[in-house]
Amino acid sequence: MNDILVMNQIEKKFGKGHTEVTALKGIDFTVKAGEFISIIGPSGSGKSTFLTIAGGLQNPTSGEILINQTNFTRLSEKQRSKLRFKEIGFILQSANLIPFLKVKEQFYLVDKVTGRKKEEAYMEELLESLDILKLKDKYPRDLSGGERQRVAIGRALFNQPSLILADEPTASLDTDHAYEVVKLLVKEAHEKQKATVMVTHDSRMVQWSDRIYRMEDGRLLEEK
Numbered sequence: 001m002n003d004i005l006v007m008n009q010i011e012k013k014f015g016k017g018h019t020e021v022t023a024l025k026g027i028d029f030t031v032k033a034g035e036f037i038s039i040i041g042p043s044g045s046g047k048s049t050f051l052t053i054a055g056g057l058q059n060p061t062s063g064e065i066l067i068n069q070t071n072f073t074r075l076s077e078k079q080r081s082k083l084r085f086k087e088i089g090f091i092l093q094s095a096n097l098i099p100f101l102k103v104k105e106q107f108y109l110v111d112k113v114t115g116r117k118k119e120e121a122y123m124e125e126l127l128e129s130l131d132i133l134k135l136k137d138k139y140p141r142d143l144s145g146g147e148r149q150r151v152a153i154g155r156a157l158f159n160q161p162s163l164i165l166a167d168e169p170t171a172s173l174d175t176d177h178a179y180e181v182v183k184l185l186v187k188e189a190h191e192k193q194k195a196t197v198m199v200t201h202d203s204r205m206v207q208w209s210d211r212i213y214r215m216e217d218g219r220l221l222e223e224k
């Protein structure tokens with residue numbers, strides 16, 4: 001009932017003929033509100049392909065995806081990007097900040113686009129919990145890689161999406177900050193009922209997960 005993301009028999013092929021690669025081989029996957037799910041697996045196993053398809057950034061070759069009961073695969077490109085903006089928070093390996101905006105302005109942009117009032121208190125709460133509140137008037141070029149990544153995480157959470165998709169979110173962080181960031185994502189999932197999927201190759205980061213899967217050559221296997 002409170003399934004946020006449902007994927008049925010998802011297959012993804014790249015290329016044609018003798019160069020064809022099947023990156024995902026018939027994946028069934030469901031995440032409910034409030035669940036924190038981790039997916040581990042080696043480089044090239046299909047983790048990023050899985051996550052971008054889950055979030056509608058690319059289409060599967062076959063299979064269907066439902067986000068909050070809406071069949072994503074049947075929407076037009078325009079409807080899809082609207083749903084994506086409203087319901088999904090992406091956290092990518094590199095931070096993707098806007099270079100000419102200060103940290104706090106990266107957040108206000110969301111308020112502006114969504115037409116809601118400036119939620120300054122919530123922004124400050126997020127920045128504080130990410131240990132970057134003192135950086136709010138700085139530009140991305142004045143931040144370290146890890147600080148930039150924490151801003152990007154705060155910005156994804158700030159939009160209050162129902163689904164959070166994180167692709168190696170701790171890759172550019174030192175161990176202490178990596179743990180902090182994962183714990184924050186877990187806390188957000190549990191306390192604010194966010195369905196969260198984190199992809200990582202760092203097995204130290206998955207200890208707080210409700211379920212752990214392993215991606216192996218395009219197949220998703222639940223870890224026991």
Ligand SMILES: Nc1ncnc2c1ncn2[C@@H]1O[C@H](COP(=O)(O)OP(=O)(O)O)[C@@H](O)[C@H]1O
Nearest residue numbers: 014015021023042043044045046047048049050
């Ligand atoms: N746009 C693409 N075109 C062709 N092959 C791709 C593309 N994206 C991914 N692949 C292939 O799909 C497989 C899975 O890649 P990826 O999802 O990036 O794995 P991971 O994130 O686990 O490292 C790899 O064999 C990769 O080369």
Ligand SMILES: [Mg+2]
Nearest residue numbers: 047048049167
């Ligand atoms: Mg990847």
